[in-house]
Amino acid sequence: MWGKKLLVTLAIATAASVGAAKTLPVEDAILTSPPNVPPAIERDHNARVVVHLETVEKVGTMADGVEYVYWSFGGTVPGSFIRVKEGDEIEFHLSNHPSSKMPHNIDLHAVTGPGGGAVSSFTAPGHTSTFAFKALNPGLYVYHCATAPVGMHIANGMYGLILVEPKEGLPKVDREYYVMQGDFYTKGKYGEAGLQPFDMEKAIDEDADYVVFNGSVGSLTGDNALTAKVGETVRLYVGNGGPNLVSSFHVIGEIFDTVYIEGGDAKNHNIQTTLVPAGGSAIVDFEVQVPGNLILVDHSIFRAFNKGALGMINVTGEEDKVVYSGKLSDAIYQPEGSAVQTMEGDYKVAKAENKEDKVKFGKRVYDANCKACHQANGEGVPQAFPPLAESDYFNEDPVRGIEAIVHGLEGPIKVNGESFNSVMPAMKLDDDEIANVLTYILNSWGNKGGEVTVEDVQKVRQQKGH
């Protein structure tokens, strides 16, 4: 991907260029696909940088056997990496491929101006919009599509990074990579084969099926792993497209020597995990000292091992046994009681064996489910929740209690002379729990005593609610 030549045209901007300052030399931006990054900017002056970016909708692979219709900037997720210099003027051409179903636009967080360019770049399929902006602030910025429904355009992969290098440039490193996290929402759950449609409801619930680096499971592992050699310095431009989840970005087996917090000026050192907000970024620099695989993860760890947020940097070179010894020995260790610990298997639900048990278990059910309304001593709340203590309504016919729990109770009733007219929802309790809690109530707070059996409950459950 480094093959593209730096195209510097030292032509004076023509009048045709949009809003061009007359004096800046013009050059075409070099755009790269992830995980590659355009070369560092060598020039010591500003330029008018022309960016041509195309939005494309196409079927891609989310995971082995799982296909997804990605909406992309430049044909990749994340979109092409853009690199400019603080003070540059950028002439942006956004083209929407004719096969697109949707109009698209671009909101670059590096733009100072309404919508980050979204209004000016709103483009129907088969059209190109052009606008220009000046890169006023240095930093690593997210860009994304902002066409309605914004969430869906982002969830389908329409995001990427634009680096605005500070005037003085960034410190030189040996390798630079582009890693961007995103969360995806599919009709089928993780790994379910076939072409998976986007699931809006899951997206609204922020219940991601996939959380991945660079658009798909395995985009940075195996043959796609990033590489480095012992002794080299590595810089990762880390972005998070979201749409929903923030990332706890971590590299297993490395400590970040420097983190440019949230992609800005503030530098922090010796960091294990850095937070990358949705729609935000971080730049992390580190030197690799020993060979082996470094694992990139979102340390919100179930995402890494169960939703795809895994990447790899394959480091080759000489071992340094002082920095890391590797395994020195393996001996048997057998403390007392070293049998395999297991959490599997059946567990027994405690069943009440007599009335005393029922009262005891029933109190737990009462405290967990009923106390909030009917109060600790069954006194109820006047005009709202009827009393259960010395309740003529209940003592007259305890089956009413079962009915209220199983089917819910709505409409006017009279308890101890007072009228109540509120709604009690049906409770999700099993037959044992209901028998227990009603037995507890019957034997508390001056009620008449007695026992409600599971069979009583079953009988009521079979009847239809009112």
Add this chain to the structure above:
Amino acid sequence: MLTLTLITVSLALSGASETVLIQGGEYRPLYMSKDSPMQIVDSFELDKYPVTNGQFLSFVNEHTAWQRSNIASVFAEEDYLKHWDNDTSLGKISANSPVTNVSWFAADAYCQAQGKRLPKVSEWELAALASETQPNGSLENGYKQKILTWYSRPSPAVLPDIGLESSNYWGVHDMHGLVWEWTEDFNSTLVTGESREDSTIDTKLFCAGGASGAVDPGDYAAFMRYGFRSSLEAKFTLSNLGFRCASDVKIQSGE
């Protein structure tokens, strides 16, 4: 039978298309919440199918000003009818597939030539609200997901013929799932292209960034149509944008 056949042939030649009556009345557009006001639409007639390449070819043969090499540049972009071989030949394109790469001006002229007009947004949306079995299918299981799934896929290089999918409640085919369609007042909505900003114009209409209001995924289907329409200019010609015609209900003239 002979006369019937003749009528059919002449209809096909003139490019006229079968129409159905869409019963007007009050309805609540797909993108509205349950408590938003109803919209009133008069009864109207709507083509059963989108206009086909064959029908549009008959039209330009008769009205040569609308042929590819004759059309004024203010009325259509360069890509106007680019999928045809030339002014008068479809080439490999199926005569029964929906015509695309037509501008609003051309679509409008076509409908006028049939003594019709383009449907209004409200009319189109009312007719599109129907599922196969009821005038308002929006609450039917899977109805909205089907539409959304179509929206989320790129357009195929070759469009299928019209009428392959079953018709909706009104007897209208292909309202969803084939091509986008021009409407008479496509650019009258308030979507500016910066969809997050639209919310300040009318929060009820254009929730945009605010998924907050749109718990119902069906809302998104409608937002997408409004978003799509607002990205258009009348001279645009898109490879997945076609049209059909509508007309006011004619006063019964003693048939």
